[in-house]
Amino acid sequence: MLEVQELTVRFHSAETPAVNGVSFSVPTGGIFGLVGESGSGKTATALSIAGLLDCAAASVSGRILLDGVDLLSLSSKERRRLAGKEIGVVFQEPAAAMDPLMRIGRQVEETLLLHGRFSAAERKKKALAALAEAELPDPERVYRSYPHELSGGMLQRSMIAAALILRPKLLLLDEPTTALDVTVQAQILSLLGRLNAEQGVSMLLISHDLRVVGRLCPTAAVMKDGRLVETGETEALFRAPRHPYTKKLVASVPGGEYNGA
Amino acid sequence: MRYAVKRVGSFAVTMLLVAVLTFAAFSVVSGDPAQRLLGTSATPERLAALREELGLNAPAPERFLKWLGGFFTGDLGVSFSYKQPVSELLGSKLPVTLTLTAMSFLLIVLFSFPLGLIPSGAGGRFIGGVRAAFNQLSMAAPPFVLGVGISWICGVVLRMFTPGAFPDPGTDPAGELRYLLFPAVSMAVPRVAMTVRMLRSGVESELHKDYVRAAAARGASGAFILRRHVLRNVLASSVTFLGQTMAEIVGAGVVIEQVFAVPGLGRLLISSVLTRDYPVVQAAVVLLAFWVCLAGAAADLVNRLADPRLRAEHKA
Incomplete structure (x- = not known):
């Protein structure tokens, strides 16, 4: 492929x-x-x-x-x-790959904002599902958190969720x-x-x-x-x-x- | 909440220190005001009477506390040279200075933000070069030189205003604003240049961060990334700078009021220093320091609102 x-x-x-x-x-x-x-x-x-x-x-x-x-x-x-x-991409430094001033949820949803028309409720629903799929406990809390409030592992899971939210063919x-x-x-x-x-x-x-x-x-x-x-x-x-x-x-x-x- | 208490506490301590130093500098160290007022030929009886009248016979700590209380009761003594209550004197000058400072600050924000945040590639090499030269020049020129230049070109040559003819207070608010525009511009120009530079380097360094690349990997365009991610981060990091700029304007205002003959706090301060009118000087210095501290506190507050990391730090 x-x-x-x-x-x-x-x-x-x-x-x-x-x-x-x-x-x-x-x-x-x-x-x-x-x-x-x-x-x-x-x-x-x-x-x-x-x-x-x-x-x-x-x-x-x-x-x-x-x-x-x-x-x-x-x-x-x-x-x-x-x-x-x-094509989704996951980077080396999850803490640096997140905008420090923006809640995780809004960053995970960003792909939805850029591709296609989704209502705010749909975006949130999809983001929560993606976070759960990345095995993050309590996706609601992660969704509301700022990057500095999460561990490196949780951030990388969030990055993976963001990269896969639209089900791309290829993940880098x-x-x-x-x-x-x-x-x-x-x-x-x-x-x-x-x-x-x-x-x-x-x-x-x-x-x-x-x-x-x-x-x-x-x-x-x-x-x-x-x-x-x-x-x-x-x-x-x-x-x-x-x-x-x-x-x-x-x-x-x-x-x-x-x-x- | 705990943060607010701490911040107000440190604000109060700073102001108290300013008050102590000011009082010490002018009331204790600089000699006998009664002697200075009456001159060397004064008779001892007259000196004693004046000292009594000015309340100079009380011990220094007592005088200090009485003076400090004056900031809350409004009784800051009487000006030596104007024979007018200090609070009245300052009250009439303060609005002019506040207007001047606010105007200048507004000009700085209004001009530097569009100039600093529009991508630097725009305009080509020639415009970029002109801009860089203008930047260097305006940063190098001290405000008072610029002030003299502006008041000569705009006032004497172009006759856009009459230097020295500030409208009588309260009679012509529009005229006051018009007059204050010129000193405000003189103070703003070098700081616009500095702020533009700060913003540009801020944008430049943010653009190289990983989160910008991550947003691009999601399919975001350059404009989208700038709008949604970079600007917020740059603004958050420039708040402290703007707070300092506000403090600098207050200092520069003292000089610029002199250059443009603006009847504000700064001009009153300088003339009172020259006539050794200590009650006025002390109160004016504390008032200006209060304004500077207020700008710093406001910057801290905005910073915390903009950056969740700062909020977390103080919670711990």
């Missing part, structure tokens, strides 16, 4: 491209993992799929096909129509658990797994952490310096890495406890 072909992202401020001829695909209803250390170009990849790269700062070439439509050929207005509706997860405590990380990952299974939303999971990708993604790719060095089934990738960089990554996991999918 998502096919990235020869994606190249060049920031005008840098000499070498941040993403260099990257190709991979996310199967319908599947979860694809993208692993790499910071600076490897994984976030630039996610941002160019989401259409969030500033055209003035970077040039993007290649093809990004969402159900056969090349996103890079669309106007910015057409892309905005897809953002939030067909950019280091969704990196800023969270280990126990909360595990909860968020199992929530994502459940949502994937129940709603059938396809996911692209980006992480520097092999264990995170190993828990959730049947297939994954390893990224280094803007290129994909190895792609394949996660299990095989981590049990028998071929590329030296993948070997290094696997060796760096403490105790080797990246339980495959």
Whole structure:
């Protein structure tokens, strides 16, 4: 359903491209993992799929096909129509990704305000349902809360609720658990797994952490310096890495406890 | 509620400190007012009589308490040089100064907000350059220089008003407002430039925050994000700045009233300092300080209304 072909992202401020001829695909209803250390170009990849790269700062070439439509050929207005509706994004820092002066409910509903006509009552109903779906206890209270009143885990659940409120086809997860405590990380990952299974939303999971990708993604790719060095089934990738960089990554996991999918 | 009590408490303590310092500076340290009033050739009998009349023989703490009470009873003594009750004297000048300050503040808000919040890309490079130059120039020019310039160009050359011919109080309110417009503009121009700069950098830094990107990921346009998210955040962070601006206007007003011959509190203050009219000086200083503190308290209050994080901090 998502096919990235020869994606190249060049920031005008840098000499070498941040993403260099990257190709991979996310199967319908599947979860694809993208692993790499910071600076490897994984976030630039996610941002160019989401259409969030500033055209003035970077040039993007290649093809990004969402159900056969090349996103890079669309106007910015057409892309905005897809953002939030067909593609949801969850960011690394849930506390920073929320407007500090606005109640959670209004931010979760914002997608509804931007796409289609919903009455205030409908918006609230849908937002409460989405919050409940993200396994937040007492959605009414969360709906009324300001971001500073919630924990990181609750905020990330709210972000997931906001990203999924219109049931998009694709969910981009950019280091969704990196800023969270280990126990909360595990909860968020199992929530994502459940949502994937129940709603059938396809996911692209980006992480520097092999264990995170190993828990959730049947297939994954390893990224280094803007290129994909190895792609394949996660299990095989981590049990028998071929590329030296993948070997290094696997060796760096403490105790080797990246339980495959 | 607890916050309100605390805030009023700190307000009261600040004002008390201002009062003590003012009283100490003028009544205790600066010598014998009776001597100054009568000059060095005065006879000891006359000096003693005047001291008695002015109530200077009582110990300082007693005089202080009596003076402080005067702010509540309205009895602040009699001006040495005008031979008029101080409260009456200040009461007639205060409206002029308040009007001037309010006008200037209004001008600052009215001009800097549209200029600061309209996207900086608008107008192209040339206009942007002109704007930057104007900004630098107006921030560098002290208000009194600007005041002299404005009163020369608008008053002498263009004859839009007659410098020095402020209407008699109460006879011509429209004329007063018209006259006050020029000093108000002189005070506003440098601060408009500063406020625009503050707002611009505020917008710039907010635009780089994650929540802006998150809103864009939901399909929000730049204008939508600016309107719904960025403006509120910028406004919340600029309230403190505006409170300080208000305080600065009060200080600048003292000088600008002098430049434009506006019969307000500032002008009265300066002339009273020159004639060593201490009862007037003391009361005027405390009054101006009260106004500054009030601006600070108002800024705090608005800040709390705008930012839920501040409300939470004080609840704990």
